[in-house]
Amino acid sequence: RGTQFMSPICRILFSLSVDTESLQRQIEELSSFSNAPAPSVTRILYSEKDVSARRYIKNLMALSGLAVKEDAVGNIFGRWDGYEPELAPVSTGSHIDAIPYSGKYDGVVGVLGAIEAINVLKRSGFKPKRSLEVIMFTSEEPTRFGISCLGRFTFFILNLLISTFTILTALKLVYPEVKNWQNFLTTVDGQNISFSDAAKFAGYENAQDLSSVFLPKGSYSAFIELHIEQGPILEEEATSIGVVTAIAAPASIKVDFEGNGGHAGAVLMPMRNDAGLAAAELALAVEKHVLESGSIDTVGTVGILELHPGAINSIPSKAHLEIDTRDINEARRNTVIEKIRSSALNICKKRSVKLSEFKIVNQDPPALSDDSIIKATESACKELNLSYKKMISRAYHDSLFMPGYSHKPEEFAASEDVANGVRVLAHTC
Amino acid sequence: RGTQFMSPICRILFSLSVDTESLQRQIEELSSFSNAPAPSVTRILYSEKDVSARRYIKNLMALSGLAVKEDAVGNIFGRWDGYEPELAPVSTGSHIDAIPYSGKYDGVVGVLGAIEAINVLKRSGFKPKRSLEVIMFTSEEPTRFGISCLGRFTFFILNLLISTFTILTALKLVYPEVKNWQNFLTTVDGQNISFSDAAKFAGYENAQDLSSVFLPKGSYSAFIELHIEQGPILEEEATSIGVVTAIAAPASIKVDFEGNGGHAGAVLMPMRNDAGLAAAELALAVEKHVLESGSIDTVGTVGILELHPGAINSIPSKAHLEIDTRDINEARRNTVIEKIRSSALNICKKRSVKLSEFKIVNQDPPALSDDSIIKATESACKELNLSYKKMISRAYHDSLFMPGYSHKPEEFAASEDVANGVRVLAHTC
Ligand SMILES: [Mn+2]
Ligand SMILES: [Mn+2]
Ligand SMILES: [Mn+2]
Ligand SMILES: [Mn+2]
Structure with a gap:
């Protein structure tokens, strides 16, 4: 032209x-x-x-x-x-x-x-x-x-x-x-x-x-x-x-798990309630729930996952996650958030871990x-x-x-x- | 007496x-x-x-x-x-x-x-x-x-x-x-x-x-x-x-995964290779392989799990884990280590993530x-x-x-x- x-x-x-x-x-x-x-x-x-x-x-x-x-x-x-x-x-x-x-x-x-x-x-x-x-x-x-x-x-x-x-x-x-x-x-x-x-x-x-x-x-x-x-x-x-x-409508969530911790050598597996493994499960659950939405426009990310005390020979007693999820469809994004919440609760029940925080920091419409x-x-x-x-x-x-x-x-x-x-x-x- | x-x-x-x-x-x-x-x-x-x-x-x-x-x-x-x-x-x-x-x-x-x-x-x-x-x-x-x-x-x-x-x-x-x-x-x-x-x-x-x-x-x-x-x-x-x-015979392993990272809102799910999710899967695999040993004496712990860059709106481009595993039976513990290694490799294949390190830092006999x-x-x-x-x-x-x-x-x-x-x-x- x-x-x-x-x-x-x-x-x-x-x-x-x-x-x-x-x-x-x-x-x-x-x-x-x-x-x-x-x-x-x-x-x-x-x-x-x-x-x-x-x-x-x-x-x-x-x-x-x-x-x-x-x-x-x-x-x-x-x-x-x-x-x-x-x-x-x-x-x-x-x-x-x-x-x-x-x-x-x-x-x-x-x-x-x-x-x-x-x-x-x-x-x-x-x-x-x-x-x-x-x-x-x-x-x-x-x-x-x-x-x-x-x-x-x-x-x-x-x-x-x-x-x-x-x-x-x-x-x-x-x-x-x-x-x-x-x-x-x-x-x-x-x-x-x-x-x-x-x-x-x-x-x-x-x-x-x-x-x-x-x-x-x-x-x-x-x-x-x-x-x-x-x-x-x-x-x-x-x-x-x-x-x-x-x-897209963004939302962010902060999650904290709490378990008993202990020595990585001394506490036997059935006695544990490992906050780090709870966090690992939740991270994978975020991905699963996002994919279940069926839409390419739904995304979800665990960008922050921190373990406490963070030593190789300590069972994590606390884990902190920050989750970001977005969609152009607000209802669909909110469904993901609710699924994440119920996964967090189920993980706690299964692992005898405490959900000390599940906070939706922001939840904006598109x-x-x-x-x-x-x-x-x-x-x-x-x-x-x-x-x-x-x-x-x-x-x-x-x-x-x-x-x-x-x-x-x-x-x-x-x-x-x-x-x-x-x-x-x-x-x- | x-x-x-x-x-x-x-x-x-x-x-x-x-x-x-x-x-x-x-x-x-x-x-x-x-x-x-x-x-x-x-x-x-x-x-x-x-x-x-x-x-x-x-x-x-x-x-x-x-x-x-x-x-x-x-x-x-x-x-x-x-x-x-x-x-x-x-x-x-x-x-x-x-x-x-x-x-x-x-x-x-x-x-x-x-x-x-x-x-x-x-x-x-x-x-x-x-x-x-x-x-x-x-x-x-x-x-x-x-x-x-x-x-x-x-x-x-x-x-x-x-x-x-x-x-x-x-x-x-x-x-x-x-x-x-x-x-x-x-x-x-x-x-x-x-x-x-x-x-x-x-x-x-x-x-x-x-x-x-x-x-x-x-x-x-x-x-x-x-x-x-x-x-x-x-x-x-x-x-x-x-x-x-x-x-018990202790061993410790350092693992690093590497993916492409990117913006948590912008990169769609099928395009991702999230190093953090690879780490989450490996942490759960450690627990699984330890329990598979069938012995109460086998333990395994992910005490350190760090994500990079560690921001809520960034897909993790790197993840670092430190794993501790112990057993009174050395051969059984080494089997666990080998299962962890092959899980790490499988996770990399599945998630298109790179295994930039899998290092057995120590592996002592009982x-x-x-x-x-x-x-x-x-x-x-x-x-x-x-x-x-x-x-x-x-x-x-x-x-x-x-x-x-x-x-x-x-x-x-x-x-x-x-x-x-x-x-x-x-x-x-
Ligand atoms: Mn000590
Ligand atoms: Mn000591
Ligand atoms: Mn930015
Ligand atoms: Mn910008």
């Missing part, structure tokens, strides 16, 4: 290519702010490396001519004023925190890609009517304080009218623990450091002052996030762009994308002559996909795919 | 009772040198708490009039000279290191009880012909550097003629990793601290100088260890003393007690009118048992049982 069939703006975008090289270099540089040896990336909220990475992002925003602002918990905003600056801006962005031993792309391409999309638009001579804002959300991953999408949660809590599914999802992220924000400030991490002390360490002295964090209704007109797919579909089908129409954003993205793909596919987001929040895997050191996305994503993003904005 | 049927020495011992109160108080005091909240005890080799506990033991030895000596790695010796001091001494003792979140008695009663046995003998007016020596071995448990019975290993390596099974066992503790002692000095713990640096921290500057650690052949004429049973038999049968005739020590202990029990039972030691090294459980915070032994053990020990020495 030649450029003669394109709209004028699209023709400009097509001719001005994305600076793929710079973008790739920025991805590499950002990945060096990490507490894990390369190619792994570990970047924990408010850690020294996180602070350095934040500084890097703010510098890039400034270099692109954006007005940089930060709120009390470290959500970072880079604004390009439109010629009608009183209109609510369009926003785009993602996160840069990285779970332990993950990779370079998750979240990062949504932030760096958004800044590059602004660059593309600026180079094209485009002047926006609404202001455009790049947002780096302060904490996406649940690594440090056990809740995810912290930035979104605080940021959008009073911002009900924003018409994208991401915001809807964010609103559903009101975990029981953080319903009272003041309580959350004293939540501690594994090293017993409170959220507000951690924030202070990172330079956010006023994390307890929420006046700057909760924004008035209607502060933004739309939000779109560019993200790697985190699954195999786009890559396998050689499709450039995934347009997210719905988000969310649907806003039609206007779906349409805008589809038409951008068509005009840019890029293949696309309507998809379900299974990773909670992402609305515009390129091929790529995540949550492992070999996390990967091809430069050209990232560039295509940036093109579509620039066009959709 | 009246004292008139007892031998003269036994009559003296019987009349002079063990100072149960002091002994119990010492057990309590020693348990306060711990890195875990009471009633749990955690005391890791060469840690600050270990150093304090060592000081406490040396003081007690000195108060009992023993000549205290320490070798380069911290084996502690308290000697009471006999009236024929040129004869090889009789030795008794145990360890005071405590695995994470264990209790007050494991090892401790063998050290404090030995010192009190000396006190009993001294109060009785008894003068030993051979010198008596109380030994506190420097590291019993495998917690810090992954090998157990370190004190025994170094201490007895050139001491072949000692005629007790404990020493024989110690000789079989030559793990592949420590065949070369110089290599072992550079072995590191979980915090990357080398053995010799850790020893230095504890005040053992010359841990690399082994001239004081390896003793010449025949340095001791016998060794006996007082220990809580670490199992239910003596308590259930209301028997005072267990006389160990053989030690050991038999020296007949002369068995007989001496039996006659001590008879003379003291205490019920006793010939038993298998399943916890590796202990030769004289009282009722009691171990390797958990509720670890317990009744004062009277400890006192009986001390009486028998004093008499046997």
